[in-house]
Amino acid sequence: MRNADEATHKRILNRLKRARGQLDAVINSVENDGKCRDVVTQLSAVSTALDRAGFAIVATAMQHCLIDPEKTAEAEDGLTVEELEKLFLSLS
Numbered sequence: 646m647r648n649a650d651e652a653t654h655k656r657i658l659n660r661l662k663r664a665r666g667q668l669d670a671v672i673n674s675v676e677n678d679g680k681c682r683d684v685v686t687q688l689s690a691v692s693t694a695l696d697r698a699g700f701a702i703v704a705t706a707m708q709h710c711l712i713d714p715e716k717t718a719e720a721e722d723g724l725t726v727e728e729l730e731k732l733f734l735s736l737s
Contacts, residue, residue: 649705657701664694696736703733 649657671687673679707729709716714726 653701653705657698660694660698660701664691664698667691667694699736703736
């Protein structure tokens with residue numbers, strides 16, 4: 646994430662914070678014997694927010710890795726395009 650521009654970084658952080666807030670709502674609902682429909686709806690929102698954040702993180706990394714693989718490998722502890730592809734596929 647070191648290579649992400651400020652707008653992308655902010656967008657990713659907002660998605661992750663939204664997911665955290667939604668996860669807190671799921672936990673509170675379960676702790677307070679919430680209705681199943683409400684719990685599942687909130688859980689779905691958490692999942693979607695995490696998926697979107699994960700995609701943005703990997704897409705940003707792929708852009709930088711493909712533009713300058715040597716610089717990315719140096720900045721990201723040897724991260725290669727192949728490793729990045731595996732990371733992306735692990736999200737599915």
